[in-house]
Structures are given as C-alpha cells and as structure tokens.
Amino acid sequence: MKNTQDTELLFDLSRPGRRAARLPACDVPERPLSELLPSTALAQTPPNLPELSEPQVVRHFVNLSTQNMSVDTHFYPLGSCTMKYNPKRNERAASLPGLADLHPYQPDSTLQGILQILYELQEMLQEISGLAACSLQPAAGAHGELAALLVASAYFRDLGQKRSIVLVPDNAHGTNPASATMAGFQTVSIKTTSAGFVDMAELTAHLSEQVAVLMITNPSTLGLFEPNMRQIADQVHAVGGLVYLDGANMNAILGITRPGDFGADMQHYNPHKTFSGPHGGGGPGAGPICVTERLAPYLPVPLVVRQNEQDLQKNGDSPPVYRLDFSRPKSIGQVRAFFGNVGVLLRAYAYLRTHGPEGLRRVAENAVLNANYLLSRVKTMLPVPQGDRCMHEFVASAAQLKAEKNISAMDIAKRLLDYGFHAPTVYFPLTVAEAIMIEPTESEGKQTLDAFAEVLSHILQEDPQLLHDAPHTTSISRPDEVRAARHPILSHPEE
Amino acid sequence: MPYLYNTPEDQREMLAAIGADSLADLFDTIPGDLQLSGLLDLPPALSEMELDRELNQFAGCNQHAGTLACFLGGGSYDHFVPAVVDAIGSRSEFYTSYTPYQAEASQGNLQVVFEYQSLIARLTGMDISNASMYDGGSATAEAVLMAISTTRRHGNVVVPHSVHPEYRATIATYLENLDVEIRWLKTPMGVTETEHLAQAVDDQTAAVVLQHPNFFGCLEEPVKVAQIAQNAGALLVSIFDPISLGLLTRPGDDGANIAVAEGQSLGTPMTYGGPYLGIMACDKKLVRRMPGRIAGQTVDRHGKRCFVLTLQTREQHIRREKATSNVCTNQGLFALRATVYLAQLGPQGLRETANLCLQKSHYASQQLCRQPRFSPAFDQPTFKEFVIRDAENRVDELLQSATDSGYLAGIPLKSWYPELADCFLVAVTEKRTREEIDGLVRVLGDSA
Structure with a gap:
C-alpha cells in the first residue's frame, strides 16, 4: 500500500x-x-x-x-501540549468568507462582526482568568510571555523602579527563561523540592527589591497544583514584584480556580492547546495575555473597545460600536504586525461558546479524571516520583528500568508508535530522570486509556533489544540525529 | 458536552480505580479558599446549529474581500489561493498533528518543512531558511536581534521610514530594554537615500534594515545599501515580498545577510491579520544564531534518507536563558500552504503572477493619475503598490465614499506619516480585473 x-x-x-x-x-x-x-x-x-x-x-x-500521526488518527498523549480533539465546526466557521477574507486595514465600520467576536473573547478570557484586561495580540505562548514581561518592565519603569531579576522554578518550560532574556531581564532559577513544589526557603532567599517577576506554571509541568500558591504570590507582592502565570496548563483548572484569584498579576493562554485550536504540525498558535487593572495601560496596542452610549450619541449618526483603540500612551507598542492570530482566536471563541460555564468546568474535570485514571494504571508499572494524584498530566520515570534493564524513556516512546499510539513527551521536565510526561486530555476516555495502559504493560515485558530497535512499523526508524547536527543538510542542493 | 467521551458509568469506574469519591475530590489539592464557589460568568453553551447561526450572523456583519473590491495591501494581500492549497491544508493528518519531536511519527511534516526550507532558499538566493516564524513583523525584529548577537555590536541599528510602520514598531518594542539605539532615517523621496544612510552607519551599527519593494511599493537600491552596511561591518536585514521574486532579483543576489518576509501572499487567507507566515533565511555562517526550528536531512538506522529537527542546541527547550530566541512554535500549517502554493505555481506561474501584479498596478496608477486631483506621491519605480496624493487633501472622505460604493480603495497614511496626510496606499494584485480597476478610478473620480 x-x-x-x-x-x-x-x-x-x-x-x-x-x-x-x-x-x-x-x-x-x-x-x-x-x-x-x-x-x-x-x-x-x-x-x-x-x-x-x-x-x-x-x-x-x-x-x-499519511506519514504523520495526528489527533484525528491516533491517541496523542504528548504531555504539556494538550492534544485534544479539534472540532470540525470551528474549522468550518473560521473559513467563512465573512471571517477569512478580511483585510487587517479595512475600516472598523466594515468589521463590526469580527470586532464584536474579538471584544467578547477578550471579556471571556478575562473572566476565566479573573484578571481585568486582555490583549489578543501575541502570536504564541512564548510571544505572550515576552509581551507580558515587557508590560512588567514598562510598569516598573513608570514607577521609577529598576528591577532586573526574573525568578523561574527549575521545572519551568524553556520559554520562560528565554523570554526573560529577550525582555532584558536576568533569570534566576529557583530549585523545586523533591515533591515538585517551589522550595519556600529558596524563594524567600531569592526575594528582594531587585525581583521584577516570578514566572510560575501552575498546575506545574509535573501536573501538580502548587499548594503554597497564595503564600508564594503574597511574598512576591510583599517585595513589590509581580507574579506571571504560564497558562500552558489552564486545561486543568477551567472554571475550578482562577489565576487572578490565586495571586497572578498576568498570564498568557495557549488557545491552540486549551481552547482546541489545532496545532497545525507546529503552529500557528496564539498567546493572548490577561493582566490586572494596574498593568492594563501597558498592554500592546491595539485593543478592541466597545463605545459607550454617550460616546456613540456624541459622535453623531451611526458610528461603529466596536473599534480598535490605538491611543494608549503607556502601551509597550506592538509585538507583531496587525491585530493578532485571529484565525486561532476565532476557533477559541467557537470553543468557548460551545461549552459555556458548565461545559468548561466539565472539560477540566474530565481532563483531570482521565489523567488520574491513567496515573492509577501506569504507576503499577513505572514509578511516578511525584505522587499518587495529579491534575491534567503526570510524569513517570524510566530511571529504574534504565538502570535494571537498560530500557530508556526514548525506547518506550518509540515502541509505543508500533502499537499506534503517539509517544508521550520524554526527557521533560528536566528535574525528573528519564521523564515520560503523559497528558490524555478530556476528549479521550476510559477505553482508549485502558488500551494504552495494556500496551505499555506489554511493552515493558518485551525483549529490550526489540525496544532499542523500535519503531519497526513506521516508514523510518531511529534517525541519526548526531549526523544531522554535525553535517547539516538543511535544503535540497540547487542544481 | 459534545467532545467528551466518558459515560457516567465510565466515570464511576474510573473514580473507584483512582480511589476518589467524586470528581470534586480530584481537585482537593487546590486549597478550598482558592476554588470558585459558583460557575464562571460566561454566556451559556450553544449547540452546533446555534453556533453556526451565530457565527454566520457575525460574518454577515462584516464586509469582506469577496463583496468589496480589495485594493488594500500594506503587508497583507488579496492574492489568489488555488484550491489545491486549501485541499492539502485541510488534511487533518497535517493540521491536527504537532511539532515533529518524534521523527518516525512525523515524516510527513518533516519532509514538508525540508521542502519549504529548500524552496525558500531557492526563491531568496540565501543559503538557509528556518522552519518559519510568527509573521513578517516579528521575523524582522528577530533578524535585528540576530544581527546584534552576530556582530556583537550593541550600539545602533539603522531603519529607514520606508520600512513597514508596524514592523518598525515591532523592532522598537523588541529593543526597548536592550540599550540599542534605533536610528530612523527619513525617506521624503519614498526610498532610502544612500548618502544619508552612509552618514547614519558607523562602527557600532549592527544592522541596516531595508524593505524592497518598500512599504510605499517603491523599489529601493538593495545592492548599494548592502555595500554601505557591509563596508561598515553591519549586516543587511532585507525584507522582501515573495511574489515580487517572480520578477525581481533575489535578496541573496543583492547582498542581504538575513532575508525576512511576510509569507501570507503564498496561499494564506487574510483573516484580519493573522495567523500568517514569517519567512526567515540567512547566510550559512549565521545559522547557529538563527532563531526557530530547522529541519535537516539525515539517514535512519537502515541507512534510509529521512528528516529530523536539528541544530536544537540553539533553542529554548535546550538552552533556556541562553537560547537564540524564546520562539517555540513555528507556523507549520502556513509553511505547508506556502510549499504547496509554490509547487503549484512553479517558476512560470510565479513569474506570471508577479507580472500581472506589476502590469495591473501600473495601469491603475496611470488611470488614477489622469485625473488632476491625483498624482503619484513619489517619482520612483514601483512593483504592486503605489502611493497616491490627493490634491484636495480629503483622504478620509474619499476612502469612505469608495467603501460605500463597494471598493476598499486604499490605506490612509496619516496615522503613521503625518507628512503624508494627503496620501493613501493602493495595492493591485493579480486578482483585480480591469473592470474593478476602472471602477475604482471612476468611484474615486466621482467623489471629487
């Protein structure tokens, strides 16, 4: 075939x-x-x-x-990436000519439909995060981090404070420290405890009036809710710093708790994860950010605003109700050209309107139920160092297996492909040896999870050599990555 | 809920296996005082039919390029998208997959990225392309950062006003905290004046940024600019229009060190400004400073040719705060669309597309300027866009009345260029017919 x-x-x-x-x-x-x-x-x-x-x-x-695995063809438990079902109704909606064929410089009066969608999306994201203002401009999660750190920096500049440090727990996504560098900050990594939480003594030791921002992922990359979240935020605020929430893991807490309520001053969303925008083989994403009232003046321009009744009357006949607001003198400016990744935002809007408040809570409940159920099965086969319960994902370790039978996390990942499962994320977070990070999402269910657990159990009994050589059924197997990096061939030679 | 899978019976069995009494129990690691006591204040759920109706209503409140003749450009263009591009772009094996970390499960994506990189290298005459960036604006800002780190010059970068104003704004935002001066060059003639440029660069200049054709549609002098930049030890960051390369010399041949572009023209719908495709290509010797993902060719354990993500030690997931950039996602789906677009057009198709843009835009400019009210703002050669000066200085009224008559006639320049308050920017793609162009001329003439 x-x-x-x-x-x-x-x-x-x-x-x-x-x-x-x-x-x-x-x-x-x-x-x-x-x-x-x-x-x-x-x-x-x-x-x-x-x-x-x-x-x-x-x-x-x-x-x-056909040489790809995808959410539409395979279970794709890639931890930290929230590979949930991408609804077809969203795809159809985003391709309507009245939404897809809009030029970014059309006059606002010709764009009242799209501007209303974007305005309502800003409002919904604010409500979900418990924060006061929203910019839809950033193009991806990491871009949202950068934008928010630039917002923080503009805020401190306005206060006349020179703060140079961004604190980042050692199990954070690599984008956090990389974004801090790009925004002109110095990153200080803080250790987490063996249980996977922020070490409070470490935190206290690093807090000073030099600290601008603590970037925290909560639930963390280990799939755990930080038990001291409120105290952590209080301590950062006590030295005048800000708390940034990396929103990669929002799927676990939709409608359960809100970043603004647990002390975050700013956060980004990954709508391509949490709100089902497809991942597109590596993008596009989007990275809207929400912030507190006092940080709102610094958000990127433009924001979508709704004119109030008085302004509408004052401005004559029938002015547009929704318009882009560029006149924000304290804004950090633009982090890209044009409004934002509107196609991705439209899908997020459709997703949120499909779920409503009860549905969104049920998304979180089922994501967490699936992860805990799979955890209950996997922990009988592989150690899960950080405990018996998790939020939306968990991290198992193949370290013991590696020591005893020379089977690595990579071997397991590759062998899973032979059985028709996409591999989990492996070797992240860096704080767990031979990490296998599994995130099933809410759109899978018990039948799939049982099948996955049974395959995993079977694989662990297989001849180790079979695993070292896996996968056996894919079009290629175990590419030579060292050769690719040492002798880079990055394009087909021009004849 | 439409996308859930577990039945109530499944849920009971799963909770029992976990050892939890209820779904609420699963959240008991979240301190009670942080948990919401009620529901979020969001609009109620819609069925698929209701959602469809609502979104169609919203879409109906917009006027779009299918109902208005679109002469807007400025970095986003109403180019034709062949059906093949939509058909391949909507294969869900492509759009519901993710970053090809597991090469064996992603050879489709990886080969597409490799082909994309190869096509961009050929199109631009540059050695290396990455797997794409967010958009043209952020790609430009990243190219400037790359030039700073390559040259180790933290003094200044030189940017003429003929570069897209939103790209300039993006550069300024990215450099805000990095203590690098931006030397803006005024462009009253519509192009960069090389004598002024030569005065602006010095031995601390990391980069000169040039857009060619520029924001006004005018052709710059890239070869001269490259010489001036490189004689001073700076790099040339060249912003190009991919469609223009059907006719114009390639940035690599003109001497660019880093070439960036907005790739929306290559098969991506306008979608009110995004998501688009940031193209970035560079000299071979700069590759280890390049941001973003890169695919490379290698062999598998049986010696078979295959593709992987490579040179990852540049990237944030390995290098963290020392990475070349914080970029994680690329625009995979739009790199795919650009690859299909270029494969479908081929050399002749791209050349003919570029020629149609050129011919039609010159025709439009000529016809408009036969009316005494209108004149070209700049006496420069142009490709597919041009700036028109309105002698009556009533640009807003003029464009509004054109919109009312069914024409998105142009982009007013006042908010970016106060000195061009009496001017607007017109773009003509291969999609515009003579009838539409004549209609535009008539409508703009009538409102005089």
Missing part, C-alpha cells in the same frame, strides 16, 4: 516544461518590463522552483500526510 514514488522530494519529481497553474491573460494593456522597472532590479531567469503537474502535487502531499 505504501506509495514511495510520489513522496520523493518535489525537486526530484520535477521535469522541465511541466506546469500546474494557468493564470488569466493580462486584461490591461501590457507594457514591456523595461518600461516599468530598472533593468538592474530584474532577475535574469525565472525563480528556480520545481515544475510539477497538479495531480502530482496533490498525490505528493496527500501521501506525505
């Missing part, structure tokens, strides 16, 4: 003179290029692109698509 001839590289499939697209004839009087452009600006030859027929293009990419 495998078609390998059509999955050769595009460049190998190309033949001179073949073409797919035909363009219309020029319907205006055509002038010689030399009249329109200086000869030095013109390329001597057409671009060196492959020449293919349309059926060839389609067959090439459709066959390539």
Whole structure:
C-alpha cells in the first residue's frame, strides 16, 4: 500500500516544461518590463522552483500526510501540549468568507462582526482568568510571555523602579527563561523540592527589591497544583514584584480556580492547546495575555473597545460600536504586525461558546479524571516520583528500568508508535530522570486509556533489544540525529 | 458536552480505580479558599446549529474581500489561493498533528518543512531558511536581534521610514530594554537615500534594515545599501515580498545577510491579520544564531534518507536563558500552504503572477493619475503598490465614499506619516480585473 514514488522530494519529481497553474491573460494593456522597472532590479531567469503537474502535487502531499500521526488518527498523549480533539465546526466557521477574507486595514465600520467576536473573547478570557484586561495580540505562548514581561518592565519603569531579576522554578518550560532574556531581564532559577513544589526557603532567599517577576506554571509541568500558591504570590507582592502565570496548563483548572484569584498579576493562554485550536504540525498558535487593572495601560496596542452610549450619541449618526483603540500612551507598542492570530482566536471563541460555564468546568474535570485514571494504571508499572494524584498530566520515570534493564524513556516512546499510539513527551521536565510526561486530555476516555495502559504493560515485558530497535512499523526508524547536527543538510542542493 | 467521551458509568469506574469519591475530590489539592464557589460568568453553551447561526450572523456583519473590491495591501494581500492549497491544508493528518519531536511519527511534516526550507532558499538566493516564524513583523525584529548577537555590536541599528510602520514598531518594542539605539532615517523621496544612510552607519551599527519593494511599493537600491552596511561591518536585514521574486532579483543576489518576509501572499487567507507566515533565511555562517526550528536531512538506522529537527542546541527547550530566541512554535500549517502554493505555481506561474501584479498596478496608477486631483506621491519605480496624493487633501472622505460604493480603495497614511496626510496606499494584485480597476478610478473620480 505504501506509495514511495510520489513522496520523493518535489525537486526530484520535477521535469522541465511541466506546469500546474494557468493564470488569466493580462486584461490591461501590457507594457514591456523595461518600461516599468530598472533593468538592474530584474532577475535574469525565472525563480528556480520545481515544475510539477497538479495531480502530482496533490498525490505528493496527500501521501506525505499519511506519514504523520495526528489527533484525528491516533491517541496523542504528548504531555504539556494538550492534544485534544479539534472540532470540525470551528474549522468550518473560521473559513467563512465573512471571517477569512478580511483585510487587517479595512475600516472598523466594515468589521463590526469580527470586532464584536474579538471584544467578547477578550471579556471571556478575562473572566476565566479573573484578571481585568486582555490583549489578543501575541502570536504564541512564548510571544505572550515576552509581551507580558515587557508590560512588567514598562510598569516598573513608570514607577521609577529598576528591577532586573526574573525568578523561574527549575521545572519551568524553556520559554520562560528565554523570554526573560529577550525582555532584558536576568533569570534566576529557583530549585523545586523533591515533591515538585517551589522550595519556600529558596524563594524567600531569592526575594528582594531587585525581583521584577516570578514566572510560575501552575498546575506545574509535573501536573501538580502548587499548594503554597497564595503564600508564594503574597511574598512576591510583599517585595513589590509581580507574579506571571504560564497558562500552558489552564486545561486543568477551567472554571475550578482562577489565576487572578490565586495571586497572578498576568498570564498568557495557549488557545491552540486549551481552547482546541489545532496545532497545525507546529503552529500557528496564539498567546493572548490577561493582566490586572494596574498593568492594563501597558498592554500592546491595539485593543478592541466597545463605545459607550454617550460616546456613540456624541459622535453623531451611526458610528461603529466596536473599534480598535490605538491611543494608549503607556502601551509597550506592538509585538507583531496587525491585530493578532485571529484565525486561532476565532476557533477559541467557537470553543468557548460551545461549552459555556458548565461545559468548561466539565472539560477540566474530565481532563483531570482521565489523567488520574491513567496515573492509577501506569504507576503499577513505572514509578511516578511525584505522587499518587495529579491534575491534567503526570510524569513517570524510566530511571529504574534504565538502570535494571537498560530500557530508556526514548525506547518506550518509540515502541509505543508500533502499537499506534503517539509517544508521550520524554526527557521533560528536566528535574525528573528519564521523564515520560503523559497528558490524555478530556476528549479521550476510559477505553482508549485502558488500551494504552495494556500496551505499555506489554511493552515493558518485551525483549529490550526489540525496544532499542523500535519503531519497526513506521516508514523510518531511529534517525541519526548526531549526523544531522554535525553535517547539516538543511535544503535540497540547487542544481 | 459534545467532545467528551466518558459515560457516567465510565466515570464511576474510573473514580473507584483512582480511589476518589467524586470528581470534586480530584481537585482537593487546590486549597478550598482558592476554588470558585459558583460557575464562571460566561454566556451559556450553544449547540452546533446555534453556533453556526451565530457565527454566520457575525460574518454577515462584516464586509469582506469577496463583496468589496480589495485594493488594500500594506503587508497583507488579496492574492489568489488555488484550491489545491486549501485541499492539502485541510488534511487533518497535517493540521491536527504537532511539532515533529518524534521523527518516525512525523515524516510527513518533516519532509514538508525540508521542502519549504529548500524552496525558500531557492526563491531568496540565501543559503538557509528556518522552519518559519510568527509573521513578517516579528521575523524582522528577530533578524535585528540576530544581527546584534552576530556582530556583537550593541550600539545602533539603522531603519529607514520606508520600512513597514508596524514592523518598525515591532523592532522598537523588541529593543526597548536592550540599550540599542534605533536610528530612523527619513525617506521624503519614498526610498532610502544612500548618502544619508552612509552618514547614519558607523562602527557600532549592527544592522541596516531595508524593505524592497518598500512599504510605499517603491523599489529601493538593495545592492548599494548592502555595500554601505557591509563596508561598515553591519549586516543587511532585507525584507522582501515573495511574489515580487517572480520578477525581481533575489535578496541573496543583492547582498542581504538575513532575508525576512511576510509569507501570507503564498496561499494564506487574510483573516484580519493573522495567523500568517514569517519567512526567515540567512547566510550559512549565521545559522547557529538563527532563531526557530530547522529541519535537516539525515539517514535512519537502515541507512534510509529521512528528516529530523536539528541544530536544537540553539533553542529554548535546550538552552533556556541562553537560547537564540524564546520562539517555540513555528507556523507549520502556513509553511505547508506556502510549499504547496509554490509547487503549484512553479517558476512560470510565479513569474506570471508577479507580472500581472506589476502590469495591473501600473495601469491603475496611470488611470488614477489622469485625473488632476491625483498624482503619484513619489517619482520612483514601483512593483504592486503605489502611493497616491490627493490634491484636495480629503483622504478620509474619499476612502469612505469608495467603501460605500463597494471598493476598499486604499490605506490612509496619516496615522503613521503625518507628512503624508494627503496620501493613501493602493495595492493591485493579480486578482483585480480591469473592470474593478476602472471602477475604482471612476468611484474615486466621482467623489471629487
């Protein structure tokens, strides 16, 4: 069944003179290029692109698509990534011409539908986070981190305070310290306890009036709710610092608790995780941020605002109700061109409207139920160092197995592919040796989880060599990554 | 709820296996005083049919490029998207997968990224492309950071006003805390004046940023600018329009060190500004300073050619605070769409598309400027966009009345360029017909 001839590289499939697209004839009087452009600006030859027929293009990419695992085809328990079902109704909605064919510089009066959606999304995200204001501009979670840290920095500058330090627990996502560097801060890593929580003595020792922000992921990357969250926030606030919540794990707490209520001053969302925007093979995401009232003036521009009745009357006949507000003098400015990743935000809007408040709470309950159920089964096979209960995900360790039978987390991950399961996240967080991070999400259920647990149990009994050589059923197996990095081939050579 | 899986019976069995009495029990590690006592204040749930109706109503409240003739550009364009691009882009094996960390489960995505990188390298004449960035604006800002870290010059960067104003704003935001001066160059002639540029660069200049064709649609002199930048030891960050490369010389041939672009033109709908595709390519020797993901070719344990993510020691998940950037996601789905788009168009298709943009935009400019009220703001060669000056200085009224007549006629420049308050920017893609262009000319003429 495998078609390998059509999955050769595009460049190998190309033949001179073949073409797919035909363009219309020029319907205006055509002038010689030399009249329109200086000869030095013109390329001597057409671009060196492959020449293919349309059926060839389609067959090439459709066959390539079958070499992927995806949420629509496989259980994809990739920890920290929240690989939940991506609703088809959201895809259809986002492709409506009245939403997809909008130019970013159309006048507000022609955009009242989309602006109302975005305004209501801002309001819903504020409510879910318990924070006062929202910017939808950042393009991804890490971009939201950067934007929020720039907001914090502008806030302290306004107060006349020079604060240079961002505190980050050692089990945080790598984006946290990387964002701090980009925003001009110095990162100080704080150790977590063996139970996976912020070490309160460590925290106290590092707190000073130099600390601008503590970035915390809660529930943490170990899938645990930080028991001292309120005290941690209080201590940071006591030295005048701000608390940033990395919202990657919001799926566990939707409608259960709110970052604003547990002490966060700012947070980002990952709508491509929590609110089901598909992951697109690596993107696009979006990274809206919410902040407290006192940080609101510093948010990126523009925000969507709703004009109040008085302004509407004052401004005459029928002014637009929703408009973009650029006149925010304390704003950090823009972190990208145009409004934001609207296509992803539309899907988030559709997701939230589909669930309502009860439904959203049930998402969190079932995500946590699934994770705990799978934990109860996995812990009989592999140690889960951080305990018996979790939130939306948990981290098992293959360290003992590695010592005893030389079976690594990677071996298990690769062998799972043979049984039709995408691998969990492995070797993250860095604080757990041979980490296997499993996040089932709410859109899976007991049947799938039982099947996964049984396969895992079976794999652990298999001949270790079978695991070292896995996967056996995929189109390729165990690529040589060292060679890829030492002798990089990053594009097909131009002939 | 529509997307849940467990039945009440499943839930009971699962709770029993866990040893919990109720779903609420599962949250007992969250201190009680932090838990919400009631429900969130959100609008009630909608069925699929109700949601469909509501979103269609919202969509109906917008006027879009299918009902208005769109002459807006400024970094987002109404180019034609072939059906093949939508068909492949909506394969859920692509759009519901994630970052190809497990190469064996992601050869489809990885090969597409490798093909994307190869196509971008060929298109731009640069050595290396990454797997894409968020958008043109943030890619430009990241390129400036890359130039600073490569040259180890923290003195200044030079940016002419003919660079997209929102890209300039993004650069300024990214550099806010990094103590690097931004030297803005005025461009009263519509292009960078090389004598002024030569005066602005010095031995502390990390980068010169040039957009070609620039925000006004005018062609710059990239070769001269590259020489000035590089003679001073700075890097040239060149912002290009991918469609223009059907006709124009490549940034790599013009001397760019880092080439960046907004890739929306390559098969991505406008969607009110995003998500788009940030293209970034560079010299071979800069690759270890490059942000973002990169796919590479290697062999598997049987010696078979395959693809992996590589050079990851640059990246945040390995290097943390010492990473080249905090970027984690790329725009995989739009890199896919661009790859399909370029495969579908091929060399002749891209050339013809570029030529149609060029011919039609020149026709539009010529026809408009036959009316005494309108004149070209700049005496420069242009590609698919141009700036028109309104002698009556009533741009807002003019554009409003054009909208009322069914034309998105142009972008007013006042908010970014107070000195161009009497000007607007018009873009003409290959989709615009002569009838639409003549209609635009008539409508703008009528409101005189």
